[in-house]
Amino acid sequence: MKKLLATALIFSTLTGCAAIQNEDGSNKKTAVYGGTGALLGAAAGALLGGKNKGKGALIGAAVAGSAAAGYGYYVDKQEAELRDKMKGSGVQIERNGDELKLVMPGSITFATGKAEIQPSFYNTLNQLSSNFGQFPQSDLVITGNTDSVGSYEANKLLSSRRADSVAQYLQANGVSASRVRTVGAGSSLPIATNDTAEGRAQNRRVEIKLVPRPGAQSAQR
Structure with missing residues (x-):
């Protein structure tokens, strides 16, 4: 039951996150996805960790945060460089x-x-x-x-x-x-x-x- 609750918590919040609009029109969604993913991962890890809640929280934060921010972070970097290079073009x-x-x-x-x-x-x-x-x-x-x-x-x-x-x-x-x-x-x-x-x-x-x-x-x- 704890595993089901933890999984549902992470999924529902990650899918509900919105992108942050920067002044230049770019989106920094990884700040939301990665950060929120890490927080929820920590909560889920604590739930799953039983007696070792501290350790479970750390593992959950690391796994969920990196998964949520992976390719979105890659696109963030490419977008930022493109916007810099294309100024005035x-x-x-x-x-x-x-x-x-x-x-x-x-x-x-x-x-x-x-x-x-x-x-x-x-x-x-x-x-x-x-x-x-x-x-x-x-x-x-x-x-x-x-x-x-x-x-x-x-x-x-x-x-x-x-x-x-x-x-x-x-x-x-x-x-x-x-x-x-x-x-x-x-x-x-x-x-x-x-x-x-x-x-x-x-x-x-x-x-x-x-x-x-x-x-x-x-x-x-």
Whole structure:
């Protein structure tokens, strides 16, 4: 009965924790997960420890705290470095749980109707290549997006070529091809209206989503 109560206590509180929003928009959820996990682990350890409650509490705190903060802490570190390196670059960084997404507007990546990366964007991609190399536990899904001007087929092809161009550049700078997948979404995934010039400019973009490699989350625990 004590074991069931301890397990339920840890699970219910960890799943109910919310991420802490930083001023730069990043989330530090490991401060919540790791710290709360350690406290609950201590309580559970004390319950399970019987006569050796002190020892049980210490073991419970260590196990629960490290498990809760594992991959989330890894993502925290990568996110912090990316936000530092991407300051002033025009690249937007978004986080959803253990996934990061980099949004690169078309105005800074490609000329209109072209799939060749603008030389002014090389330095940004070099910094991204370095970061991705330092944090190898994530895969990259690179998606090209366009506005709705022109035919669906032409936009689909252009977006695919742009995603491939970014992927090839990163691979030429050391990112393993086994980690990279490209998608040409064309105009099918707008984030703004295509009825205005401003909205169409927002829709012309390349996104890189960083997702945990298979087994990465458990490997970090």
